[in-house]
Amino acid sequence: MKNIFVFIFALFVIIICIPMLLIQGCDVHKPKVVKEPIVESEPVVRVYMHETGEIKLLSLEEYIKGVVAGEMPAAFQMEALKAQAVAARTYAVSRMNAYGKDGHPAHKGAELCDSVHCQVWLSKEKLRKLKSDNWMKDYWPKIEKAVEETKGLIMTYEGEPVKQPLFHSTSGGKTENSEDVFAAWVPYLRSVDSPYEERAPHLQDEQIVSAKTFIDKIKNKYSDCNINSYKLDSLKVLERSEGGRVLKLKVGNKIITGRELRELLGLRSANFKIDVEGDNIKFITSGYGHGVGMSQWGANGMAERGYKFDEILKHYYVGVEINKMK
Structure with missing residues (x-):
């Protein structure tokens, strides 16, 4: 009788307890998912936070605001900020299409991250720490306006979302063909003149x-x-x-x-x-950066001369169209 009890207990441990412990052990390594306030009508993006190891669920447009704040000086002209917003949204959509539910291999479970590996993204909380109160008062509403006035717009090439909407700080007067920097030939990443960069600090x-x-x-x-x-x-x-x-x-x-x-x-x-x-x-x-795609200081120079965001984008990304995301 005692042997039967021992046998049953051993089966219980093997079949029930050990698998449960293994499952719990695996869960420890899964990134914590944090859901920010979501706008129901907007797509949701998953963003891996390198500092905390968390995955944040964000409304797409809220994510784009944090990218524009992280990637371009907020003092730039409104049309340049709009161009950056469309480029950032295009990148996010291309990642969502490419990696689906599994996420990017470098940060599984999330299509995007908050670093230069993807696009720099800064939360409002982090911006408050990095910037002054005056910056939040004067510039955050400006970024919100740039994103809201381009809501849902992305770049497409031959009817498909652009996969590589690359950008950099300053071209030095002329951008680069993609294959001269990254080996792969991309039709919309062609070398074009960038004549309005005279105020760039690293020209x-x-x-x-x-x-x-x-x-x-x-x-x-x-x-x-x-x-x-x-x-x-x-x-x-x-x-x-x-x-x-x-x-x-x-x-x-x-x-x-x-x-x-x-x-x-x-x-x-x-x-x-x-x-x-x-x-x-x-x-x-x-120049400053790899030189492929949109020059941010060139975009600002174009905006200062009256060019609209779609004209800026079509100049730096050859042959693209601006369309509402599907």
Whole structure:
């Protein structure tokens, strides 16, 4: 009788208790889902919060307001803010279409996140901490207006939502073809002039690197590089893109890309010139960012000259249309 009781108890533990413990253990690793106030008539987006590990459920338009606040200076012209809102909404919709209920592989359960991996998103609570009371009073209503006046609008190409509405701070006068920066050819991400960036703070910058630092970084990154001299005969730009960025650069016996050197040295742009000054190397950069898609400072310059948000978007994204999301 005692053996039967032990056998039944063991079965109970194996069949009922252990699976329950395993399930509970798995739940510990699931991100907590936090539901913000939702507007019933709007689509809902799931946004992974890197700082807390939570997933927030937000109304699409409320999410777009936080992205515009995080990605573009609120002091910009209204039409530039509207252009940013449409670009941000287009990106969100493309992610929703691409990843559905499972979410992005990098943050399962959520199509989007709050960092530059997706789009920078800032809550009103965080904005209150980062900005002044005057900023919230003067600029948050402006952002709300930009989003509300473009509600539901996205960019489409050949009838489908644009998948890569890329943007950057400053092009340096001309944007880039997508394949010259990210390898993939995208029809609407073509190189176009961006002439109205004269007020951009990083239209042109200089960064000085000591010869020793430069050589050490190159050798640490590329062990097969034989560079021992920092003279210009060891550094030579071999090829530039249509937008002016360095595609290929000779460094000693090695050929590297301008993008690789930009990342290695922390340059603002891969559109640079090289000037040797004594024991230092000066890099003169044009623009800030990867240079593909919409230049934010260029968009603001266009807005200052009377261009509307749809004209700005159609300039920087070739062949797109502006339509209500379905």
